[in-house]
Amino acid sequence: MYLNIQKEIGSSLIKQIYEQVRSMIIKGELKAHERLSSTREMAINLNVSRNTVITAYEMLIAEGYIKSVPGSGIFISQGAEFAKPPERIIDYSVTAFSAKELSEDIIGFHSGTPALDLFxxxxxxxxxxxxxxxxxxxxxxxxxxxxxxxxxxxxxxxxxxxxxxxxxxxxxxxxxxxxxxxxxxxxxxxxxxxxxxxxxxxxxxxxxxxxxxxxxxxxxxxxxxxxxxxxxxxxxxxxxxxxxxxxxxxxxxxxxxxxxxxxxxxxxxxxxxxxxxxxxxxxxxxxxxxxxxxxxxxxxxxxxxxxxxxxxxxxxxxxxxxxxxxxxxxxxxxxxxxxxxxxxxxxxxxxxxxxxxxxRHIRRMKKIYRKRRNSLIECINEYFPGKVRIMGETAGMHIVAEFTDVEFSPKLMKSIEGVGLKIFPVEEHAVIKGKHRHQIILGYAHLNNTDIRNGILRLKEVLD
Ligand SMILES: Cc1ncc(COP(=O)(O)O)c(C=O)c1O
CATH class of the missing domain: 3.40.640.10 (Type I PLP-dependent aspartate aminotransferase-like (Major domain))
Incomplete structure (x- = not known):
């Protein structure tokens, strides 16, 4: 059995022996009923005092990892092995705005997001x-x-x-x-x-x-x-x-x-x-x-x-x-x-x-959101003249744009995402499907005028 004991680091020698033996048992590297080196052998091998090893072994005995059989020696206990589940890979990107979205050039017209940078x-x-x-x-x-x-x-x-x-x-x-x-x-x-x-x-x-x-x-x-x-x-x-x-x-x-x-x-x-x-x-x-x-x-x-x-x-x-x-x-x-x-x-x-x-904050944001909303409506009217009906513009942080000749099908939505644009079909929020295929939700409160213009331009490019 190889233990890597370092005398110069802060952790006590007893703790190092205890933790390394324990870890080998848990991982199954030391098997049940296997005989452990005696305290004397271990002390000589590691060049530490016998009392140090005795204390470490006592801790392992107290917690049930090993047991002492009088006259025979010290053995690994049964059932102390614990198969660790494979490490979970956590995808931190699954948030409202994915990490990809924040780092890449993606314009997202999410509804209900305030201008966080202006708080x-x-x-x-x-x-x-x-x-x-x-x-x-x-x-x-x-x-x-x-x-x-x-x-x-x-x-x-x-x-x-x-x-x-x-x-x-x-x-x-x-x-x-x-x-x-x-x-x-x-x-x-x-x-x-x-x-x-x-x-x-x-x-x-x-x-x-x-x-x-x-x-x-x-x-x-x-x-x-x-x-x-x-x-x-x-x-x-x-x-x-x-x-x-x-x-x-x-x-x-x-x-x-x-x-x-x-x-x-x-x-x-x-x-x-x-x-x-x-x-x-x-x-x-x-x-x-x-x-x-x-x-x-x-x-x-x-x-x-x-x-x-x-x-x-x-x-x-x-x-x-x-x-x-x-x-x-x-x-x-x-x-x-x-x-x-x-x-x-x-x-x-x-x-x-x-x-x-x-x-005060609401008054300030209302002025800013009103400008952003106006800019969004202006861009839509400029790029899609006479083809879009705007709904829900009198309040809130999003509008709905209803296109006369566009159906926002899953295939089209894929193409839209392909140009780095996120918009949200009303149809996704409908229980009874089929009535809102021409409508999209455009949240504007968190977007500056440049993003708004570029976003609508990207939409035009795809629809053209
Ligand atoms: C209809 C509606 N109600 C409530 C909320 C707010 O939920 P919460 O206060 O849990 O953030 C939203 C969020 O956008 C919403 O769209």
Missing amino acids: PRNKWSRIAGQVIKEAPDSAFGYDYPQGRPELRNTLAAYLKKTRGINICPEQIIVTTGAKQGLSLVAKLLLQPGSEALIEDPSNENVKKIFLFHTDRITPIEADSEGIRPELFPQDRSPALVFVTPSHQFPLGGVLSIQRRLDLIRYAGKTGCYIVEDDYDSEFRYRGLPISSLQELDNERVIYIGTFSKTLFPSVRLGYIVLPDSLVEQCSELKRLMDHHTNSLNQLTLMRFIENGELE
Whole structure:
């Protein structure tokens, strides 16, 4: 048996002997029942004291790797060999933006990505630093599952001021992004067999979240004005209706007041809940902010918000506004899921809002996003005159472009990717296939004017 003992390195001789023998046993290089050199032989071979070897052997005996048989010697124990699974190769490139995309010349019109390079990092980090120094000890322990009361107070006031939503802080649950909000609501309201009505097309992730709980997802067509309540089933009682009324994802329509009232009446009649996902309405470029459905019915609407667009996605902060009757149960679910959302981030957000930084940042980004949106629409009109209808441009961070004579088939999408361009067909988000083949989603918030122009030029080259 060969051990490589180095006297000059920091690690003790006992530890080196112990670790090397142990490793040989685990790897199966020393087999069960094989006799180990005696402590005397080993000490002579390694030129170390016998006591050093005795201590190392004692550690191995104590952990069951070897055993001493009086009068016979020291043997490798049975069952100590452990076949190590082959090393896993982790593909770190599988993220929203792949490493390839970031390093190569690829222009990606991803929807819902804010301009990350323009986030005021210094302001956020100054406030985060203050919070770490000044936050009460309770913010460092297991904290309130519903979220810090200071943040919930601030959010209630902020929602009243910016969205006209009149609620008590007790109705709010702070979440780790809108997706967690949706997961909590799905757990709360859906059981196998429950019916969920969802806008069609709808965000793929929303569908996937609901499908974890039920396979009865009923798509309800959305047009340029959002979901069509006249298509709701009248003879059934679904558990929920999922909508994005301020800016339908992905088509971009704003739900008209007539449809809003129909939706509320339907919920009242069938006893279902309306899940309102307000994912990007802060960025509204025309007219007044759209009012929320929640404002119309405090009992049947569950309102979900996120800071992924107004701050940045990795901050993982969002919230749910619930009817009183659901708060306790949802809070308990949140506690069992992850106890609570990071308290220090919550307090940083609270101060960011209280100092007026959030509204300042939104105002600044709105100006920039409006310019980027205008530049995108201009480029489309310049390169495809009279051939494209633009939808959903009054709010948010993406538009939908509908081409009169182009079908975005998988084959065409391959050619588009081939020129270093990523665009996203609406069809991929549709439950009922075939109605949206001419439409693509173009997210623009994170792209500068040069990228926008080059991207649309690449699209023209492929389509030509
Ligand atoms: C419809 C919709 N809701 C919510 C979100 C945000 O999810 P999260 O807050 O988990 O980042 C997105 C993300 O793009 C979205 O498209």
